[in-house]
Amino acid sequence: MEFQNCIESRRSIRRFTEQAVSKEQIEALVRAAAFAPSWKNSQTVRYHAVCSKALRERIAEEATFSFSKNRMNISGAPLLMVVTTVDGISGYEPDGSPTTTKGSHWQSFDAGLSVENFVLAAAEMGLGSVILGIFDEAKVKEILQLPEGESVSALIPVGYPAESPNCPKRKSVDELLTVHE
Ligand SMILES: Cc1cc2nc3c(=O)[nH]c(=O)nc-3n(C[C@H](O)[C@H](O)[C@H](O)COP(=O)(O)O)c2cc1C
Numbered sequence: 001m002e003f004q005n006c007i008e009s010r011r012s013i014r015r016f017t018e019q020a021v022s023k024e025q026i027e028a029l030v031r032a033a034a035f036a037p038s039w040k041n042s043q044t045v046r047y048h049a050v051c052s053k054a055l056r057e058r059i060a061e062e063a064t065f066s067f068s069k070n071r072m073n074i075s076g077a078p079l080l081m082v083v084t085t086v087d088g089i090s091g092y093e094p095d096g097s098p099t100t101t102k103g104s105h106w107q108s109f110d111a112g113l114s115v116e117n118f119v120l121a122a123a124e125m126g127l128g129s130v131i132l133g134i135f136d137e138a139k140v141k142e143i144l145q146l147p148e149g150e151s152v153s154a155l156i157p158v159g160y161p162a163e164s165p166n167c168p169k170r171k172s173v174d175e176l177l178t179v180h181e
Contacts, residue, residue: 001124010120011167013128014073016159021079025125029081029158032121036114039090039106045114045153048144050080055143059155063139070132070155077157081118081129082140084150085111111153118156128161 001009030047038044050056059082060074074080091106093099100106115131122129132155140152 010123011165012130013161015162016077017162019160033114033118036117038110042089044086044090046084048082056080058143063136073157078159081156083153129158
């Protein structure tokens with residue numbers, strides 16, 4: 001797919017077919033994510049592929065703050081990717097002190113860059129995905145027994161699209177851009 005077309009045609013997909021996502025596809029998505037830039041090339045973003053339906057159901061039921069839309073987003077997808085970041089590295093000095101005034105901001109920034117590569121690569125492969133920010137981090141950590149020192153950045157249900165939503169309205173370049181001359 002042509003690059004600009006891929007950027008503009010990618011949509012958040014919230015309804016999926018039952019067709020599985022293969023291990024090779026998962027690896028290709030994470031490989032695309034691996035090429036995202038990161039703070040001092042620290043590469044602190046991690047991907048936990050939840051292939052177990054039972055675990056996905058538990059996350060959907062117990063870790064969505066009863067937000068029914070996200071419960072459905074997760075339980076209706078054949079794959080849930082849980083994106084984490086290793087704490088205290090991106091944006092920090094080796095002694096643990098923050099390099100800038102922005103604390104853990106850069107950790108989140110790196111996660112966003114990585115996830116954008118992931119969702120664009122998914123779109124290019126004909127897969128749909130949606131980034132979820134509304135979830136109970138402590139519950140997700142407990143259910144998946146995630147390693148100490150990793151924060152959960154986002155949940156991403158992935159699968160073949162069973163819908164083709166219109167593009168939500170975008171702001172114009174004039175609204176977004178200020179030129180300082
Ligand atoms: C940080 C972040 C958090 C989001 N959280 C949710 C969420 O919890 N549930 C959901 O259905 N969509 C969520 N979305 C998807 C946005 O609603 C969606 O990206 C936006 O409406 C633009 O639509 P598009 O992705 O199709 O261009 C989230 C997106 C981002 C980037």
